[in-house]
Amino acid sequence: MGKYWGTLFNLLFVGYFAYETSRNLRDLGEVTVMTLLNQTPIWVITLITVMVISNTVRYGYKVLFSFSLILLPVFAIAFTVITVLIPATGLFHFEFILPILELDGYFCSGSQDRRKQHAASFGNCTID
Structure with a gap:
């Protein structure tokens, strides 16, 4: 050239x-x-x-990965502490998620025939 x-x-x-x-x-x-x-x-x-x-x-990438391995237990412990402390504050209410998982779990609460039930994106419904 x-x-x-x-x-x-x-x-x-x-x-x-x-x-x-x-x-x-x-x-x-x-x-x-x-x-x-x-x-x-x-x-x-x-x-x-x-x-x-x-x-x-x-x-080099080995230093980055080593640093990530050093920080992994710190983040794991912090995540565990947050997971335990948030429900302990009493601000988390399980009854607010009941329309999604009512008494029957993933199935519709109105029907007992499990073959005709389908989980939709906005809640559970029965397919006739």
Whole structure:
């Protein structure tokens, strides 16, 4: 290709992948703000993502996986504590989910013929 055409092609190649990377990073930040972290600024999410990616590129994927294995028991214990403490507060009412799982569980409470029952998306119903 030659020196000049090759340099131009390489710059276009690098520019294309820099553009795609920035779009992916922006999409990740937007989706995270939209669905999970409503009050967090997008630059914080982007900064954390860039730091994790930079650390993985610098030290390798083994460090990332080792760090994840170290944090796994911490998150498991925190999840267990939250799972135990939320019902202990008394704010969780099981009677609010009764139209979905009434006395018969997954079946309609009005009919005893289990072959004619069908679970719909908005509750249980009987098929005649």
